[in-house]
Amino acid sequence: MIAIIGGGKMGEALLAGLLATGYEADQLLVTEPNRERAEELHANHGVAAVPLAESARRAATVVLAVKPQDMVDLLDQIDGDLGSDTLVISIAAGITTSLLEKHLSGEVAVVRAMPNTPALVGRGMTAVAGGAHTADGQLDHAESLLRSVGEVVRVSERHMDTVTAISGSGPAYFYFIAETMIEAGVAMGMTRAAAKKLVTQTIGGAAAMLDDAGAHPVVLREAVTSPGGTTAAAVRELERHGVRTAFTDAIEAARERSRELSEG
Template sequence: MIAIIGAGKMGEALLAGMLAKDHAQHEVLVTEPREEHADELRARYGIDVVPSEEAAKRADTLLLALKPHDMPALLQQIGHHLSAGTLVISVAAGLTTEALESHLPVSVPVVRAMPNTPALVGEGMTALAGGSHAGPEHLERAEQLLGTVGEVIRLEERHMDTVTAISGSGPAYFYFIAETMVEAGVAMGMPRDTAQRLVGHTVTGAAAMLEGTGEHPVVLRENVTSPGGTTAAALRELERHGVRTAFTDAIEAARDRSRSLSQS
């Protein structure tokens, strides 16, 4: 039995992915304190929506999809219902496996996961790191569950804050760029829907080439950049404004914030 505690956007994306990959409704429980949303989940997916303590008693795998600041209280509430046979998977940003284990009974296996919002359309990227009591079988189980909404990789815990900064927060960076490109097109007189369509397909096409060709981004960029051409002129302006440095600083800031979430 699998229990998803927290049915916000990420929790519901994971729920939908699991059910689409042949997990039966009776194998999945959900907790959702908002009664109206709980009713929607029951109607939409045909699953049981139960209190968190009941979910902890009935499930052998708990997938915790809460905000970081809500996690300690939840773990204190359900911890005494867990045993060494219960797998706890957390998708809360910034919380280390050590921090999670400190609120749980001894020997409970914990896996820290960092998915991103493209999981909502089955195109997520998730990194996993196992805690001190998580064995290969626990990582395999977590990989199977999170693989229902996209790609999964395994990393050491020390890399997880960087994962949060690159792929967890990463979609927002691309949306920021896309927003800027659309607004530039509108400012130059193009209809907004046309600009958005152009930008959307440009971004998805570029991403498909990056994934599909296996080429380094430098090679792909150079293939677009003719000497003295329009792309070269644009890239020169980006370098002049320090965009590369700004992005590096932004990713480091996200990593540092992820670290501070665990410490607090």
């Protein structure tokens, strides 16, 4: 039995992903304190919405999909109800495995996961790291569950702040680029709908080529950049304005902020 505690957008995305990839509704539980929302989840997905203690007692795997500021209180509430062999997976940003272990009795297996928002459409990127008492097989299981909403990579926990900066915050960087490109198109006389279509397909297609071709981004960029051509003129302006440095600085700033939040 798998229990998802927290019925927000990410919790529901995982619930829907598990159902779409072969899990039956009677293999899943959901706990959501808002009664109206709990009823909505049950109506939409056919999964039993149960009290917190019941989820903790019945499930072999418990996914904690609550806000970071609510995590400690939640851990203290479920501690006495978890089985000794329960696997606990947290998808809350900045919550370390050591914090999870501190608030759970015994040698509970915990996994820290960092998904990003494209998980909401089944195309997320999630990084996972195991705690001190987590076996490889349990990490394999966590990866399998999270793969229902996208791709998964296993990392050392010391890299989780970097993961947050690159993939956790990463969608916002692409939305920023998309916003800028769309506004440029509109300023040059295009309709917003046409500009958005051009930008959306271009970003999606470029990402697919980067994934499928296996080539370094530089190789793909140079393949588009003819000497003296339009792309060369554009790249020259990006370099002149220090866009590369700005992105590096932005990612470093996000990593440092993630460290600050993790340390409380």
